[in-house]
Amino acid sequence: MTAAYQRSFPRFAHIRPVPQQFFYGRCGGVRYAATRFESTPGATHEQLVGMQDEGSATKYFRGTSAGMWSYLATDGFPRAPHRCGDVPQIPDALAAAWGNCSVG
Numbered sequence: 001m002t003a004a005y006q007r008s009f010p011r012f013a014h015i016r017p018v019p020q021q022f023f024y025g026r027c028g029g030v031r032y033a034a035t036r037f038e039s040t041p042g043a044t045h046e047q048l049v050g051m052q053d054e055g056s057a058t059k060y061f062r063g064t065s066a067g068m069w070s071y072l073a074t075d076g077f078p079r080a081p082h083r084c085g086d087v088p089q090i091p092d093a094l095a096a097a098w099g100n101c102s103v104g
Contacts, residue, residue: 001035001059001069002037004070014041015038016037017035017037018036021058026094032060032094033060034059034060034084036056037059057074072089072090083100
C-alpha cells in the first residue's frame with residue numbers, strides 16, 4: 001500500500017502505515033485494504049507539514065490482478081459518520097466486517 005500511495009502522491013517519500021490502523025480483506029474475490037500513514041525518519045519539513053493533514057485521513061486500496069495495489073480514495077475530513085462505510089469504493093459488507101474502520 002505504501003508504494004501505491006507514493007505512486008499517487010510522490011511528495012510523501014518517507015511514510016509507513018500507522019501501527020494497528022491497518023485493515024485488509026476480500027470481497028467478491030477482490031482484495032481491499034485501508035490504513036493511515038505516518039512520517040518516517042528522513043522526512044523533510046515540507047513532508048512533515050503535509051502529513052499533518054494527510055496522516056489523519058484513512059487511505060483505501062484495491063489489489064490488482066498483477067498482485068500490486070492501487071490507491072482508491074481517501075476519506076474526508078472530518079470523517080464521515082460511518083467512516084469507511086461512507087466510502088463508495090469499499091463494499092458495504094467489507095466495511096461492516098471492518099467495523100467501519102473504527103480502531104479501539
